[in-house]
Amino acid sequence: MNKVLIVVDMQNDFVNGCLGSEDARRILPNVRKKILEYQEKGDTIIFTRDTHDENYLQSQEGKYLPVPHCIYGTDGWKIVDGLAVENCQYIDKPNFGWTHWDTKNFDDKDEIELVGVCTDICVVSNALILKAIYPEIHIMVDASCCAGVTPESHKAALLTMKSCQVEVING
Numbered sequence: 001m002n003k004v005l006i007v008v009d010m011q012n013d014f015v016n017g018c019l020g021s022e023d024a025r026r027i028l029p030n031v032r033k034k035i036l037e038y039q040e041k042g043d044t045i046i047f048t049r050d051t052h053d054e055n056y057l058q059s060q061e062g063k064y065l066p067v068p069h070c071i072y073g074t075d076g077w078k079i080v081d082g083l084a085v086e087n088c089q090y091i092d093k094p095n096f097g098w099t100h101w102d103t104k105n106f107d108d109k110d111e112i113e114l115v116g117v118c119t120d121i122c123v124v125s126n127a128l129i130l131k132a133i134y135p136e137i138h139i140m141v142d143a144s145c146c147a148g149v150t151p152e153s154h155k156a157a158l159l160t161m162k163s164c165q166v167e168v169i170n171g
Helices: 022-026 028-041 060-064 119-133 151-163
Strands: 003-008 044-050 089-093 111-117 138-147 167-169
Touching: 003 028, 003 119, 022 028, 022 138, 028 044, 028 111, 028 138, 044 119, 111 119, 119 138, 119 151, 138 151, 151 167
Parallel strands: 003 044, 003 111, 044 089, 111 138, 138 167
Antiparallel strands: none
16 A cells, blocks of 8 residues: 655644644654654655744734744754654645645555644645545544644544545544
């Protein structure tokens, strides 16, 4: 089976930093284990990085979430220590969902799995974009490797993904 793991925004600011949470820290061992499973099998691993510039507060997102975070090149922008592995790829995305998944040409893939944060913002956005671009590829999310802004919004996002034919496992 030809698989892809997309690790969504497991960056310092979302785990231990200004937008970090206990739920995000709690999933770290599960995410690390999942990454190692994919690495052992030689599958594709892609990390997305929420990426903003110094003018973040003037952006549309910054007006709704006035907390500077994931500013390019800062410690908060970096992937949490211990997650990145050799031969992984990185995508710097300026908003919730990366709209260029079609450039990855996943047509030869059987399955795309997403893990990371925040379930209710970036994970759901990317899962639904992928489902729209690749409707015949099995898209799945591992709930035990995801954390939302709140437990309630995490659960709501999982239900939304399920209703859009994204398989939710361990949830």
